[in-house]
Amino acid sequence: MKIISSALELKQYLREQNGTIGYVPTMGALHEGHITLIKEARKSDEIVVVSIFVNPTQFLEGEDLDKYPRRDEADKKICELAGVDVLFMPHAKELYFDDEVKVCAPNVRGYVLEGATRPGHFSGVLRVVMKLLNIVNPTNAYFGKKDAQQLHLIELMVKHYFLNVNIVPVDTVRDSDGLALSSRNVYLSKEQREEALKIPKSLYKASSLVSQGVLDVEEIKEEMLQILKPLEIGYVAILSREFNVLQRVEIGNTVILVEALVGKTRLLDNVWL
Structure with missing residues (x-):
């Protein structure tokens, strides 16, 4: 496994390789969810690139940037064992510049749900993902x-900026007790x-209700909120996969999302129906 920290060095190295490139961008503290993404890339692509970069522009003031878990040596070993070909570990100075051109999140879909309580968060995400995709120039990104x-x-950014990459969504990985895997x-x-x-x-309750024929969004949300008590809820939302409001669940075009605070830890989860 080759470890590179320079963006220009990585671009040059990948230009000299032959074959499709599968790319998995991460913020480190790798777990089985990340390994699943790597395995998907390994199955489909000839060269697998993983990046580890805790991106400062997606953290708002007072958030857990400094406390975000970092396990570089363990992460290197995980990548090596998972068959990663290139591990990209840049410093912020490699990716960001003074007074730079910026990509911004859309005014509506970037400022609802998680974006409503973290204004600017998704602009930071898109900003770094655009840079990373342009550096790696992958065939597929997971x-x-x-x-x-x-x-x-x-996906919207790739569409609106005509980027030449295929975005591959991968199902959520859960622990044995059902909790979605997360570095947090x-x-x-x-x-x-x-x-x-x-x-x-x-x-699970929402999925069960839908399977029983209950499609009314408000009825499903009420049942979910009863189960979630007394957690501090950021949102419970039932939307189309284009993130538009629904009155009734549309099978094959619905995502049900939850954000909740457990102690001081913000957790996200969802189900696609």
Whole structure:
């Protein structure tokens, strides 16, 4: 496995390779969810590139940038064992410039749900993803469905800027107790983790109701909110996969999303129907 920290060096190295490139961008603290993304890339592409970069522009003032889990040596070993060909570990000075041209999140879909309480967050996400995609120039880029709003906005950016990359959504990976895997799960105490299980339970309830023929959005949300008590809820939303408002669930075109605070840890989860 080759480890590179320079953007220009990575671009030059990849230009000299032959074959399709599968790319998995991460912020490190790798877990089984990330490994699943890498495995998907390994199955489909001849060269697999993983990046580890804790992106400062997507953290708002007072958020957990400094506390975000960093396990560089362990992450290097995980990538090596997973069959990664190139690990890109840039410093911020490699990616950002003074008074630079910026990509911004759309005015509506970038400022609802998670974007409503974290204004500017998705602009930071899109800004770094645009840079990384242009550096790696992958054939396929792999993103988890757990961050559904982020995934949708990246897909929009690729469409609106005519980027030559195929975005591959990958199903959420869950722990044995049903909790969606996240680097932030390490912050949860044993008791908090038990409380956090209300999130996947609420989504399971929503899926069960739909399977029984209940399609009214407000009825489903009410049932979910009962299960989620007494967690501090950021949102429970039932939207189309284009993130438009629905009155009734449309099978094959619906995503149900939850954001909740467990202790001081913000957790996201969703189900695609």
